[in-house]
Amino acid sequence: MFLLPVMLLLLSCQNPSGGESRKAQADAPETAETLESGELQVHFIDVGQGDAALVLCEGHAMLFDTGGNETSPLLQFYLMETGVEKLDYVIGSHPEADHIGGMDVILLKYDCGMVMLPNVSSDKASYRDVQEVMERRGSTKISPVPGESYSLGGASFTIVAPNQDYGDNINNASIGIRLVYGENTFLFTGDGEREAEEDMLENGISLKADVLQAGHHGSSDASTKAFVDAVSPEYVVISCGKENEYGHPHKETLQRFQEAGAEIFRTDLQGNIVAVSDGKNLTWHFAPAPSWDNLYYVGNKNNGKLHVSTCSSLPREWNQVIFASEQEAVRAGFSDFCSGCL
Numbered sequence: 001m002f003l004l005p006v007m008l009l010l011l012s013c014q015n016p017s018g019g020e021s022r023k024a025q026a027d028a029p030e031t032a033e034t035l036e037s038g039e040l041q042v043h044f045i046d047v048g049q050g051d052a053a054l055v056l057c058e059g060h061a062m063l064f065d066t067g068g069n070e071t072s073p074l075l076q077f078y079l080m081e082t083g084v085e086k087l088d089y090v091i092g093s094h095p096e097a098d099h100i101g102g103m104d105v106i107l108l109k110y111d112c113g114m115v116m117l118p119n120v121s122s123d124k125a126s127y128r129d130v131q132e133v134m135e136r137r138g139s140t141k142i143s144p145v146p147g148e149s150y151s152l153g154g155a156s157f158t159i160v161a162p163n164q165d166y167g168d169n170i171n172n173a174s175i176g177i178r179l180v181y182g183e184n185t186f187l188f189t190g191d192g193e194r195e196a197e198e199d200m201l202e203n204g205i206s207l208k209a210d211v212l213q214a215g216h217h218g219s220s221d222a223s224t225k226a227f228v229d230a231v232s233p234e235y236v237v238i239s240c241g242k243e244n245e246y247g248h249p250h251k252e253t254l255q256r257f258q259e260a261g262a263e264i265f266r267t268d269l270q271g272n273i274v275a276v277s278d279g280k281n282l283t284w285h286f287a288p289a290p291s292w293d294n295l296y297y298v299g300n301k302n303n304g305k306l307h308v309s310t311c312s313s314l315p316r317e318w319n320q321v322i323f324a325s326e327q328e329a330v331r332a333g334f335s336d337f338c339s340g341c342l
Contacts, residue, residue, distance in 0.1 A: 040057045040276070045267075045272055051213070052066050054078070056084075062088055076102075092118075094173050115139045155181040158178050194221060213239065214253070235263050238267070240266065305336055306337050
């Protein structure tokens with residue numbers, strides 16, 4: 001069973017765009033609860049200026065993007081806290097560090113059924129790290145094909161992008177998916193910009209969604225009026241870092257969402273945001289950043305050494321593969337303790 005992170009908080013009656021929250025319910029859980037049969041959870045994880053979304057449905061799990069290198073430990077703690085032990089799908093929307101920076105350690109740590117990346121290459125270090133781990137683990141990269149659908153427990157998702165070769169524009173090469181659970185729908189488009197959105201509008205696949213994860217962190221080069229009108233979201237979630245250097249989300253983008261009547265949630269203002277669906281209704285919750293105060297184990301992905309969490313020579317954040325027990329670390333291939341931990 002999956003868990004909502006401990007100390008789940010009831011959504012405030014006011015939303016960050018100033019209106020009343022129409023779906024906040026008085027009986028929403030205030031503490032950790034198990035994921036019941038017939039429920040879907042979508043966790044928009046606060047990874048600063050980056051994207052990471054965890055989808056849980058009836059014993060199955062998917063990650064859509066994995067945040068940056070520096071927030072990799074936070075993402076791993078979140079999955080540990082939530083009770084994830086394996087992942088049916090790991091999707092990297094496109095090879096930029098703020099979307100796939102934590103992907104290599106996830107692939108090292110977890111049994112991952114399908115790894116999906118767009119059919120583009122990059123000379124960035126984060127992408128090379130992912131490629132190296134995939135080769136080491138024998139993972140097969142699946143390229144997205146618009147119109148193809150996949151199941152996740154009682155949910156399913158359809159590929160809606162990318163729809164063509166965008167040359168050097170890696171943002172437009174972002175994988176887009178439309179997730180469906182009963183009557184509820186979610187749309188994720190990575191960093192797809194105007195051209196990618198125009199192609200999604202023309203490919204004949206429905207984009208209508210209750211929840212839109214804003215493209216490119218709420219930048220003005222995404223979420224065009226035509227696209228937002230086609231999606232017609234009731235809710236928009238923007239993943240961005242506090243006081244980020246890009247000024248995301250941009251003022252004009254927020255205005256478009258407000259004019260469309262969407263309720264806006266933001267990780268920079270609310271932290272981790274969790275949507276729970278029973279197939280008909282959506283409820284929204286804030287989940288504070290997870291902490292792991294007990295002793296844990298840290299593998300160095302570069303040299304294979306294993307450390308206890310109290311070691312004075314832990315690897316840098318982007319090299320950490322975190323485990324709850326020594327047995328878990330050994331199963332993942334980390335059994336050689338550093339000399340200071342013996």
